[in-house]
Amino acid sequence: MLADANLYINGVVRPASNGKTYDNINPWTAGVIGQAADATPDDVNEAIAAARRAFDDTDWSRNRELRYSLVSKFVELLVANRAKLVEIARLEAGSAIGAAARAQVDGALNGGKDLLECYKQIEWEQDRGVKAEMGSESKRTVFLEPLGVIGAITPWNVPLYVNVGKVVAALLAGCTVVLKPAPDTPMMGSIMGELAVEAGLPAGVFNVITSGEPAMAGEMLSADPRVDVISFTGSTGVGKRIMEASSATLKRVFLELGGKSATIVLDDAPNFAMAVMTTMVVFHAGQGCAYPTRLLVPKSRYDEAIQALQMSYGGFAEKWGDFEDPTCIMGPVISKRQHDRVMSYIELGEKEGARLIAGGKSRPDKGTGFFIEPTCFADVTNDMRIAQEEIFGPVLVVIPFEDDEDAIRIANDSIYGLGGSVQGSEERAMNIAKRIRTGTVSINGGMSITGDLPFGGFKGSGMGREWGVEGIEEFLDTKAVAIKIG
The missing domain is CATH 3.40.309.10 (Aldehyde Dehydrogenase; Chain A, domain 2)
Structure with missing residues (x-):
């Protein structure tokens, strides 16, 4: 059996607001191995609001030293809890031990460490020199800035790997995150919320929503104007629906979709x-x-x-x-x-x-x-x-x-x-x-x-890249500033 999978909202690990749960099923036996919090729309709304406040009203997006230190601690805790993560992958995702020791868990943990190294390669400020234009000279600088609140929607096949690829990269970039794991693998998202508490991540910076209803939380994240980016991994059909739902608010959409x-x-x-x-x-x-x-x-x-x-x-x-x-x-x-x-x-x-x-x-x-x-x-x-x-x-x-x-x-x-x-x-x-x-x-x-190479697809396999320097930069925007000097 696994522990119950809870929500993690605004720094608190808790059940769904109405107390409802759904069965977490073991693919090896088809039996129930635990319960998962079945989030309500109010829970999703609270998670989005918490992430928005954490981005707008704290220095998370600006304090690069603080977030690197805390995200490093978060990754260290994931590594320290490897045995528990392997157990979750086996019981929840149906992973064989040999697979859990590779892409399922170790690939995710190694990837998290790779992202910490890739972070050091980001050029946050670039001097673009002085240029005379329209009768005056300007000194120009290009800055990279975090995009904002990220809705991360992840699949059931290699849940920890995809969760880490999205969450760690987005947090390092200075964004705040609402993670919505697949209904089939709720515990692999929930444990990340538990470890975020232990790592000392500030309230609202990272949130986890589990739901037995496949579409509700994803649809809310996609349509909500407080969410700046949707990062989705899953089927091409669902990716198209997410892009359509996100279009009304013109939010960025990163899609890692199917393959053949x-x-x-x-x-x-x-x-x-x-x-x-x-x-x-x-x-x-x-x-x-x-x-x-x-x-x-x-x-x-x-x-x-x-x-x-x-x-x-x-x-x-x-x-x-x-x-x-x-x-x-x-x-x-x-x-x-x-x-x-x-x-x-x-x-x-x-x-x-x-x-x-x-x-x-x-x-x-x-x-x-x-x-x-x-x-x-x-x-x-x-x-x-x-x-x-x-x-x-x-x-x-x-x-x-x-x-x-x-x-x-x-x-x-x-x-x-x-x-x-x-x-x-x-x-x-x-x-x-x-x-x-x-x-x-x-x-x-x-x-x-x-973990240190960009990953993503062409054509119907999606758009954008995860992992590597490019995966962190996907969560950054570009700002040009010019100062008149003469």
Whole structure:
């Protein structure tokens, strides 16, 4: 069991104003593991008001030394509570231990430390020199200033990672924040409120709203003129609705949305078979927006690639779904709703004529939770829905290509553009990477997603960047000041 997830508003950890809660569900068992405060509209309004006051009426936005010190303490406390965060990720997000020790928790903690270092690189004031204009001279300076109140709306797949990426960057920039975690993962937001108290963050600077109603709090944040920025990670469909709701107040909107990323394995990839085998979609049951779920292989080595995949999936067949195994990296999907959605795509793939070479079944024998076998489709064409739509489950599709130009065409033939990878000789792979319209590309296993690098997408995968110096600068605005000197 987990502790109850409470709200954190204006420096106080508390229940919802009407005392209502909702069930926090364990994806491994489908059982209840705790209760979460079910915020009311009045609670959301209070959180927004608190963040507005903290930005307008305190020196948080101006006192860079104070906020760096306090945010550093906040990150230190997150690191110190790693064991508790891993437990939450396992029980609430359905993370296997091996996944929790990587992107789920350690990636978030390392990313928080990276943001503290990136903060030191921000140029808050830039001397733009003296210029004569309209008969007089002016000394010019450009300043960076925080944008204001941030509404941070985060998903359930890697909740701590996304929470940290938004909250720590925004606080370092001098903004104040209202965090709205996904209904499925309330505790990973709530614990950040508890640690904010321990870190001594001033009242109102950071607030957390949990709600079992998926849209209410997000809609309020998007429409409220007191909120200056919405930073959202989630589906492209919801991102469009948030942008529309935010347009009336002309607030800034940063969106990190869906993906259908491609891995291109070239015919000259070192150890071609191993390169293909490593593309299995199994980590955290494929629930990652930048996860490459389309595998593009040369027609000249297509049969070899399929044989390699059959071997790798066969060898992995029972090495997943074990709650206690520290090497396990794949557990259940998050919910019954997600389970049914993924299974509907597997059925669709078979109807579309793709060939199922691994998996494809629900696995109730693994437990009472939401388990789906690692699944792979061969003989896929890029116009199939399973190749175009984000499934967000353990499903890989394999598509043959003729040559490098054809591989680039297929990779770019998508409404998305978030991640991707290329395996092959370095110069050739780099030439391809430069032409793939995505925000990140890994070459031969390079880590293109880390806390000190910008992350975000092209096209339907969103706008704006998180992490790195660029992720902090997203929460800053630019002001030019000129002093007449002659």
